[in-house]
Amino acid sequence: MVERLEAPWMQREDLAGLVAALGPGKARHVGGSVRDTLLGLPVKDIDMATVLRPEAVIERLKAAGIRSVPTGIEHGTVTAVLPGGPVEITTLRHDVSTDGRRATVAFADDWREDAARRDFTINALYADPLTGEIFDWFGGRDDLDARRVRFIGDARQRIREDHLRILRYFRFQARFGSVPADGEAESACAELAATLKGLSRERVGMETMNLLGLPDPGPTVMRMAQLGVLAVILPEADPEGLTALVTAETSQRHQADAIRRLAALLPAQPALAEHVASRFRLSAAQKKRLATAAARDGAPADPRALAYRIGREPALDRLLIEGADTSPLNGWDVPRLPLKGGEIVARGVGAGPEVARVLRTVEDAWIAEGFPGAARVDALLDEVLSEGSA
Structure with missing residues (x-):
């Protein structure tokens, strides 16, 4: 038929x-x-x-x-x-x-x-x-x-024709494949993994990001590590970090995000994150976000304070990578401090470094108190100014 x-x-x-x-x-x-x-x-x-x-x-x-x-x-x-x-x-x-x-x-x-x-x-x-x-x-x-991802004909020949097919294989395996995977395909990818070094970094980066953007690439990335493929394209990676992040994203109902997942694969080292971003030819904005995520130092005590200081998206990155609760940010808009430098000058503080110091001190107290309204900010300013004149 x-x-x-x-x-x-x-x-x-x-x-x-x-x-x-x-x-x-x-x-x-x-x-x-x-x-x-x-x-x-x-x-x-x-x-x-x-x-x-x-x-x-x-x-x-x-x-x-x-x-x-x-x-x-x-x-x-x-x-x-x-x-x-x-x-x-x-x-x-x-x-x-x-x-x-x-x-x-x-x-x-x-x-x-x-x-x-x-x-x-x-x-x-x-x-x-x-x-x-x-x-x-x-x-x-x-x-x-x-649900079998299989090369046409001889797997090794297909890969020798285009080395990027190794990464395409794992992307398709993550999207469509079943377990166990096709043995011939995995064997060929492992044997020829070193050929990926001859590809442009941009092509490797693009294919890797496409893989990381899939719903659950964790098991596939783990398999890439076991077969020696991950070490060729991203030797800094720890697949355990990705597995934990996907679990956190799923349990807290966050969309898959390739940049966040790349950050989870990398150690908490901003300079290294920037190097990987350059190697993968990521945009300036993506590089900055990756480095910000790499500046993490454990689950933050106050998610809203973190979001105020570094931005909502970077804060979510750090929270999820650390496995922390993101619910304090649900439906919450990052506020703006209801105080300007001119208002401090109008209170008798000479323009210059002292204005910046007062503004920063009030801001720190405002954040610590959970972002109260303008009336409380005025009171905090009075307290800081009175302390400065004592």
Whole structure:
């Protein structure tokens, strides 16, 4: 019996127009949209494969009034800009040469040949956009049912073609895989882990952050450590810290956060955190947040005081990493001290360092008392000024 793909997204009017523009039999849905539909998961991105050359794709889309962007035309990819969301259309390919970091490809017209160059069987599922017929040459459908992440063909050869596939394997294992994992895949990843050193730090950082952003990457990261893969990309990491954080996030109903989870993997050393952020090519804001989380020194006595001093998000990072209660911050907005330096000068204090000292002293007392209102701040100012004149 022929299995057919059925999903609401396949009925999109703009998608039907795209398929008509490319022509019957010229394109098929491929990869994540097919995989996730079969798993009953939401579909975020729609990718298509086509026997048409990129130039022909652009010409046909133009004739149909569909705007296109040559997002990766050297590798055969054209993006169709549709009202319901962009669709990437890539010409069938086969590898001419690979060195583990990049591939030289040639365009092809054989669907199976195109599927054979992909990484995992569950990503090599194609579907006819008109009939829904599913094409599966490598057992991907059975692997989906078994929640098995398996390389197409020889796992070592797939990794030698693109070393990043090691990290992609663990990301897919964390998202889709069952336990125990595919033994051949794990063995190949462990054997070739050192090849990750030849990749750009940005690619490694991006794939690592994608893994850490999944609902529960803890068991997979632990397995990466056991297989010697984690030591290659993040030798500073302690996977136990991530496991504890995920438990705290889950029990206190906090969303998964890749930066916080990276912080939990690292020791409480701000300079080291900044170094890792630079190595992973993180943004300046992400680097600052990682370093702030690394400045932790145990569970804080007053979560609100911490949030006032370093910000709500960094405070949540530290609290969760330490396994502390975050409920004092629920529904609480970080207040502003109802006192300005000009008010202190108006009380007879000469402008300069003394104003800053008085302001800081009042602020410390205000925080210690739980952020009382303006009337109490005025009283605290009176107390500080009277002490200073005594």
